[in-house]
Amino acid sequence: MPEIDAFLGLSFCLYFFDNKQHKLPHLHVKYGSYELIIAIETGESLEGYLPNKQRKRAESHIAEHKPQLMLMWQKAVQGENPGKLDDMGDVC
Template sequence: MPAISMFYGIIVYLYFKDNKQHKSPHIHVRYQEYEVVVSIPEGDVLEGNIPKSKM
């Protein structure tokens, strides 16, 4: 998995060919057992959830 950033237990992933499920540019973010997909540059949550303090 291509992790592009790691800080405070948060890992940000960017996949090169991940357009089957989400058509807009986005990143995957993991924190402990949580995972969220966030559109870029808007920052809208496309899928999943993560604690508000970590968003």
């Protein structure tokens, strides 16, 4: 699972071909031993747990980069390396 971004101790990851279980475009956000799966389009928590402060930071970071993350999701579910969020530039 490639890490696509790191921000304030949070690690944002995308699995290849990861559209079977949750179906929605989503990211795996890790912080220490915690992991939360968050829907990219809605910011909804799908599974797992992050402490409240880190969850809010993750949701904000995802909302800020939603267009880029959606493009990266499309690549990842097709088995392509999505690259790093910094490499995507501003897609808006």
